[in-house]
Amino acid sequence: MNNWVEIGPFDEIPRQGSRILKTPFGNIGIFRTLDDEVFALRDQCPHKGGPLSQGIVHGKHVTCPLHNWSIDLATGEAAAPDVGCTTRYDTKIEDGVVYLQLGR
Amino acid sequence: MKEKLVLIGNGMAGVRTLEELFKIAPDHYDITVFGAEPHTNYNRILLSPVLAGEKTIADIILNDSGWYKEHGITLHTSSKVVDVNRSAHRVIAEDGTMAEYDRLLLATGSNPFIIPVPGHDLEGVIGFRDIQDVDTMLSAARQGRHAVVIGGGLLGLEAANGLQIQGMEVTVVHLTETLMERQLDTESGKMLQQSLEAKGLNFLMTKQTEAILGNEHVTGVRFKDGLEIPADIVVMAAGIRPNIELAKKIGLHCERGVVVNDTMQTFDPRIYAVGECVQHRGLTYGLVAPLFEQAKVCANHLARYGIGRYPGSITSTKLKVTGIDLFSAGNFIGDEQSEEIILKDASLGVYKKILLKDDKIQGAVMYGDTVDGAWYFQLMRDGTDVSGFRDALMFGQAHLGDSGHGGQNAAAAMSDDMEICGCNGVCKGDVIKAITSKGLFTLEEVRAHTKASSSCGSCTGLVEQILASTVGDYSTTPKKKSLCNCCEYTHDEVRRSIVENHLTTIGAVHEFLEWKTTDGCASCRPALNYYLLAAWPREFVDDPQSRFINERAHANIQKDGSYSVVPRMWGGVTTADELRAIADAADRYEAKTVKVTGGQRIDLFGIKKEDLPSIWADLNAAGMVSGHAYGKSLRTVKTCVGSEWCRFGTQDSTGMGIQLEKMAWGSWTPHKFKMAVSGCPRNCAEATIKDFGVVCVDSGYELHVGGNGGIHISATDLLARVTSEEEVKEYCGAFMQLYREEGHYLERTAPWIERVGLNYVRNRIVDDDSGRKLLYERFLESQQVFQYDPWAKEVASSKRRNTYIPIKQVS
Numbered sequence: 001m002n003n004w005v006e007i008g009p010f011d012e013i014p015r016q017g018s019r020i021l022k023t024p025f026g027n028i029g030i031f032r033t034l035d036d037e038v039f040a041l042r043d044q045c046p047h048k049g050g051p052l053s054q055g056i057v058h059g060k061h062v063t064c065p066l067h068n069w070s071i072d073l074a075t076g077e078a079a080a081p082d083v084g085c086t087t088r089y090d091t092k093i094e095d096g097v098v099y100l101q102l103g104r
Numbered sequence: 105m106k107e108k109l110v111l112i113g114n115g116m117a118g119v120r121t122l123e124e125l126f127k128i129a130p131d132h133y134d135i136t137v138f139g140a141e142p143h144t145n146y147n148r149i150l151l152s153p154v155l156a157g158e159k160t161i162a163d164i165i166l167n168d169s170g171w172y173k174e175h176g177i178t179l180h181t182s183s184k185v186v187d188v189n190r191s192a193h194r195v196i197a198e199d200g201t202m203a204e205y206d207r208l209l210l211a212t213g214s215n216p217f218i219i220p221v222p223g224h225d226l227e228g229v230i231g232f233r234d235i236q237d238v239d240t241m242l243s244a245a246r247q248g249r250h251a252v253v254i255g256g257g258l259l260g261l262e263a264a265n266g267l268q269i270q271g272m273e274v275t276v277v278h279l280t281e282t283l284m285e286r287q288l289d290t291e292s293g294k295m296l297q298q299s300l301e302a303k304g305l306n307f308l309m310t311k312q313t314e315a316i317l318g319n320e321h322v323t324g325v326r327f328k329d330g331l332e333i334p335a336d337i338v339v340m341a342a343g344i345r346p347n348i349e350l351a352k353k354i355g356l357h358c359e360r361g362v363v364v365n366d367t368m369q370t371f372d373p374r375i376y377a378v379g380e381c382v383q384h385r386g387l388t389y390g391l392v393a394p395l396f397e398q399a400k401v402c403a404n405h406l407a408r409y410g411i412g413r414y415p416g417s418i419t420s421t422k423l424k425v426t427g428i429d430l431f432s433a434g435n436f437i438g439d440e441q442s443e444e445i446i447l448k449d450a451s452l453g454v455y456k457k458i459l460l461k462d463d464k465i466q467g468a469v470m471y472g473d474t475v476d477g478a479w480y481f482q483l484m485r486d487g488t489d490v491s492g493f494r495d496a497l498m499f500g501q502a503h504l505g506d507s508g509h510g511g512q513n514a515a516a517a518m519s520d521d522m523e524i525c526g527c528n529g530v531c532k533g534d535v536i537k538a539i540t541s542k543g544l545f546t547l548e549e550v551r552a553h554t555k556a557s558s559s560c561g562s563c564t565g566l567v568e569q570i571l572a573s574t575v576g577d578y579s580t581t582p583k584k585k586s587l588c589n590c591c592e593y594t595h596d597e598v599r600r601s602i603v604e605n606h607l608t609t610i611g612a613v614h615e616f617l618e619w620k621t622t623d624g625c626a627s628c629r630p631a632l633n634y635y636l637l638a639a640w641p642r643e644f645v646d647d648p649q650s651r652f653i654n655e656r657a658h659a660n661i662q663k664d665g666s667y668s669v670v671p672r673m674w675g676g677v678t679t680a681d682e683l684r685a686i687a688d689a690a691d692r693y694e695a696k697t698v699k700v701t702g703g704q705r706i707d708l709f710g711i712k713k714e715d716l717p718s719i720w721a722d723l724n725a726a727g728m729v730s731g732h733a734y735g736k737s738l739r740t741v742k743t744c745v746g747s748e749w750c751r752f753g754t755q756d757s758t759g760m761g762i763q764l765e766k767m768a769w770g771s772w773t774p775h776k777f778k779m780a781v782s783g784c785p786r787n788c789a790e791a792t793i794k795d796f797g798v799v800c801v802d803s804g805y806e807l808h809v810g811g812n813g814g815i816h817i818s819a820t821d822l823l824a825r826v827t828s829e830e831e832v833k834e835y836c837g838a839f840m841q842l843y844r845e846e847g848h849y850l851e852r853t854a855p856w857i858e859r860v861g862l863n864y865v866r867n868r869i870v871d872d873d874s875g876r877k878l879l880y881e882r883f884l885e886s887q888q889v890f891q892y893d894p895w896a897k898e899v900a901s902s903k904r905r906n907t908y909i910p911i912k913q914v915s
Contacts, residue, residue: 008911016623016649019911030911034623051665054653056626063626065653065661070626081542081553102914 007091007098013038018053018062021100028089029053030098031073033060038091039073040100046071046084106134109406110195110205112185112350114139116148117379117395118211119167124403126175132407135177136203138195140184141234144169147543148234149392149575152259155238155266159540166543178203188354190372207374207406210351210362214344214380214390219254223316229338232263241337245270248336252276252325254313256283258421260341264305265425267339275306275333277313277325287421287432291448292455292471299428299453308333344390346381361388366413368402378402384416391419396545411592420481431477431572434467434484435459442466447498456498463491475515476500478568492821492862501565515569524566527559535567539574547571560815588627590620595848598632602639610636610650626652631849634736637772638844641886654734657908658894659716666696667716668709670733671723672769675743675761675781676704685726693719703740703778705731714909720895729893732769736850738840739778741765742790746783746800755800757783760829764798767833768840770891771883774847774856777840792820795843795853796836801825805832809839809865810857818854821862824870838869838879841886 005021013019013032020043021028027043029052037060043053050066060073070079076088090101111118114137122135139145145167153159172179180201187196188208195203216231218224228244230237241263244251251267253260256278268274276283282293283300297307308327316338317324326332346361357363357371361383368376368384378398380390389395394417404412420433438444442461447454454472458465458480465484470477479501483490490497518524520533538544538554550567551558557567586592593601598617607613610632614624624632629650636644648656659667671686686706690698696710711719720730732739741764744750746757761781768779780791781798791797793811797820800806804827808820823839826832842865847856857865869876898904 005914006912012906012911014649014907017907019907022910022913024915027910048663050663051661054657054661054665056629056652057649058625058629059622061625066663068626 003102004092004099005102007100010036010038010093010096010098013098016057018057020053023102027051027053028100029062030091030100031057031062033057033073038093038098040089040091041071041073041076042087042089044086045069046076046078046086047082052086107132107206108204109133109135109207109209110203111135111137111209111211112188112195113211113213113379113381114141114143114145114179114181115211115213115379116145116166116392117213117399118209119145120396120399121209121211121378121402121406122175122177124400125406128403128409129407130175133207135175136195136205137172137177137179138183138185138197138201138203139179139181141236142182143235144172144179144181146235147575151232151235151238152262152266154235155232155241155263156269157266161235161238163540185350188350190354190375193374205374207376209402209406210356210370210375210377210381211379212347212350212381214346214388216340217343217345218340219313219342221313221315223318223322224340226316226318226322227320228318228322228336229316229340231340232259233344237339241267241339242270244337245272249273250275250334251337251339252333252335253339253341254325255341255343256307256309257286257341257343258284258423260339261300261423262425263339263341265300265303267337268304272337273306274304275308277308277311277327279310279312281309283307283309284423284430284432288430288469288471289436289457292430292457292469295450295453295455295471296423296428296430300425344380346383346388348381351377351381359383366401366415367405367410368398368414369405376402376406384414387416389417389419391421393417394419418481418485420477429470429472429474429569431470431474432468433477433481434465436467436469438466445494445498458497460490460494463489463494465490475565475569477572478565488859489861492858515566515573518566524570525554525556525559525563528555530554530556532570535570536574539571544571545575587631588625590624590628591617593617595631595635599635599639602635608636608640608643609645610647624650630655634772634774634849641889655736657713657716658720658730658734658898659711659713660734662709665713666709667711667713668707668733669695669711669716669719669723670701670705670707670731671728672731672765673705673740674765675741675758677743677758677762678705682726682728685723685728689719689722692722701733703731703733704742705733705740707733716908717899717905721899724893724896724899729769730895732894735772736775737770737772737777738765738768739776741768742778742780742794744781744783744788746781750783752786753783753800754802755783755805757781757789757798757800760798760800760805760832761789763829763833764836767837767884767887770893771840771844771887772890773840773844774849775852777843777853779836793817794820796839798832803827805829807832807835810853810862812852812854816854821857823866834876834880835869837883838876839865841879841883842868844883844886 015032016034018029018031029041029043031039043051045052045064047069050064052062052064054065055062061070063070069082076086078084092099147164147166150164183197185197193205216233230240251272251274253264253276256276264274264276282290283297312328314328315326322335322338324332324334348358348362351362352358362377362381363383364370364377368378370377379395398414401412401414423430436459438459442459445458447456457469459467464487468480518532523531535554535556544550557564613632633647633650653661659669690708693711693715695708699707701707741761743758743761746753746755777795779796780789780794782789782791783800791799792808793813797808798805806825807823809823811820812818
């Protein structure tokens with residue numbers, strides 16, 4: 001089922017940073033890495049629900065600002081030895097615009 | 105085609121080298137391992153608890169056969185290597201198995217020294233080296249009664265303890281009159297002997313063995329003075345000798361051990377050696393921490409990186425006899441130039457001795473209270489000048505006012521359900537379970553797996569005690585601490601590189617210093633951002649993406665993802681208009697809590713990120729600026745009212761405080777920087793726990809530095825006395841500038857001053873007049889670039905304002 005939502009221009013996402021997509025059921029963080037890949041995760045750390053979108057992005061990870069858990073942007077998994085996972089979403093870029101696949 | 109690596113010896117040093125190798129070059133070699141024992145790699149240090157019945161063999165296996173399979177290692181157990189053809193590069197085992205190598209690693213360990221008296225080869229005379237020995241001892245304990253242990257050193261006492269717990273009547277025989285004389289002095293040796301005698305061990309001191317009696321099996325021991333005692337088992341714990349039989353046979357240069365250089369290479373460039381079989385700079389090692397250090401260096405060279413160097417190790421030891429706390433490190437015997445500091449309380453069973461030479465710790469012995477052992481050891485390794493805190497040295501690292509571990513300083517006395525880490529709610533049992541089930545060896549590993557000691561750090565001493573008593577040998581953190589896992593360089597090395605090579609961006613640093621990761625991590629990016637800022641204030645473009653969220657968003661993130669806003673309140677003084685503006689903002693932006701902070705200003709909680717630019721604009725309109733409550737920067741200058749109002753006030757402390765705040769606000773520092781000015785020595789502004797504190801006196805101003813409240817409470821040291829307000833500002837600016845240029849990122853002033861020494865700071869700030877003025881000048885120059893209100897700057901830029909709001913909202 002195709003559920004692509006237009007997010008906005010790719011340039012509006014800071015490199016090594018993120019912007020937030022606000023939804024009725026919570027926020028989603030749209031992340032951009034140093035080499036311009038885009039990822040999307042539920043903006044909730046599997047540890048204590050911290051806003052991942054506010055963390056420092058490095059490589060293909062983001063470090064949660066609350067207690068420093070490192071989350072893999074592609075899978076949503078916490079880095080060992082921490083255990084936990086947050087929902088990930090598919091994204092695509094077309095003509096400089098970012099789209100996100102919502103829902104299941 | 106992969107190169108071939110053959111490892112001779114399946115023990116801790118050799119296998120650790122493989123583990124280190126897998127971390128950096130996992131696919132470089134096809135690996136074959138030959139081990140003489142039938143087991144996979146196990147923790148030999150923990151044989152003592154196995155003997156004592158506190159652990160099983162299964163508990164001490166470090167790498168099971170699955171691990172070897174997983175890494176594609178061909179393992180030959182019960183396969184002793186008897187020859188190596190060095191020109192054909194071929195290893196030959198006893199049973200004829202052969203393996204070719206491109207690189208060969210010798211890790212043949214050591215053999216127990218069996219004293220060559222008659223009867224030494226009787227059945228029942230063993231060393232205490234491997235699982236086989238433990239099995240022999242346990243079976244002897246089941247059948248026989250008397251055990252004799254020859255050698256009252258670390259190993260001998262652990263063997264004796266274990267045999268006694270298994271029900272044997274144990275006598276320890278020792279050549280000299282002090283047990284463990286390589287680690288203990290006479291006093292502590294006596295205390296140890298008394299404790300062990302109370303447990304039921306017998307001691308024959310200054311006794312020399314003449315012969316071991318018996319026909320095929322041992323029956324007794326005779327000493328040179330004629331005394332004979334019965335024995336069903338004799339354990340030789342009289343020392344170990346590097347196992348160099350094979351090395352000598354194949355023509356490698358050996359002295360007491362296989363001689364290696366700083367890269368762990370033998371005289372044959374294809375052959376490396378690590379562990380107990382090695383002799384490095386004239387020394388051999390029988391404890392695990394040095395061997396792990398060697399393994400790391402050796403792996404670096406096997407992986408062809410070519411940059412590791414092993415300079416040797418300073419060691420510490422811990423006796424693993426449950427209920428006895430004993431720690432020793434370095435040289436504690438001393439000579440005419442050395443001094444001793446001794447604390448002895450016989451009733452409490454405490455004896456501590458620190459040996460100093462030229463104001464540096466040479467060695468330490470601790471019996472009964474070992475919580476500070478690791479701290480003394482670190483001071484010793486770092487060669488720290490302790491003259492600044494010599495009077496408090498013996499009382500340990502825990503400071504008055506430290507909180508979070510309930511005042512405990514002996515982990516051994518704690519039960520498993522007692523909380524050890526107050527920040528993270530970790531109890532002793534959790535730590536022990538993690539160590540044993542996950543095979544942890546270092547403090548860093550315990551921190552990563554349990555979170556204990558990973559937040560404020562005040563329970564570190566306790567965690568280290570648990571580590572040492574659970575694991576055996578304590579593997580301390582390395583002397584040179586690198587910036588983070590992304591590189592091997594220290595803070596100072598990175599800083600120097602930035603300046604010497606004129607690196608002006610984070611990317612340039614990553615490239616020049618060959619960072620291991622693409623763009624660093626959450627630890628090093630902010631550190632580099634700071635170092636670049638400090639080095640090139642006019643050139644460097646600050647990178648908000650490399651700042652922790654608080655500094656990026658200029659507000660303090662709270663646990664629910666909202667932020668708190670703190671406008672600056674100069675010297676803690678406000679006006680009715682300002683209060684009205686703050687109250688209006690609290691109403692308009694629906695602040696959930698309004699609170700007065702410790703820094704003498706007001707904090708508004710529960711502000712949404714998207715509202716930040718607006719609330720700032722409102723506060724700016726009322727003439728207020730950012731309080732930098734979130735930054736590694738100047739925080740506040742607290743004051744008490746001085747001569748303006750107070751009947752005791754000697755100077756205008758409030759006015760002085762406001763001047764200092766106006767001068768220094770907006771500056772970035774290695775860690776948060778807090779000041780205070782008190783109007784008289786009653787010190788109502790608590791200036792003596794501030795990074796820079798001023799206490800006004802009748803004749804002028806006392807300047808205090810290096811106070812940190814909080815985790816490790818440190819009171820200030822007096823830096824100087826000055827007579828004018830202008831001098832106060834000059835000294836303050838100079839001190840801040842020195843701290844900014846030389847402190848490590850995230851190092852508060854107290855540990856910074858401890859590291860470089862108060863004398864150094866005094867030389868630079870007080871004694872060197874022209875130097876001080878130059879530092880002050882540089883501070884003021886930097887302020888011309890950095891002193892601005894970040895709130896106003898964010899509000900003024902629509903691009904920056906955008907980053908505070910969601911990119912999109914869907915319904």
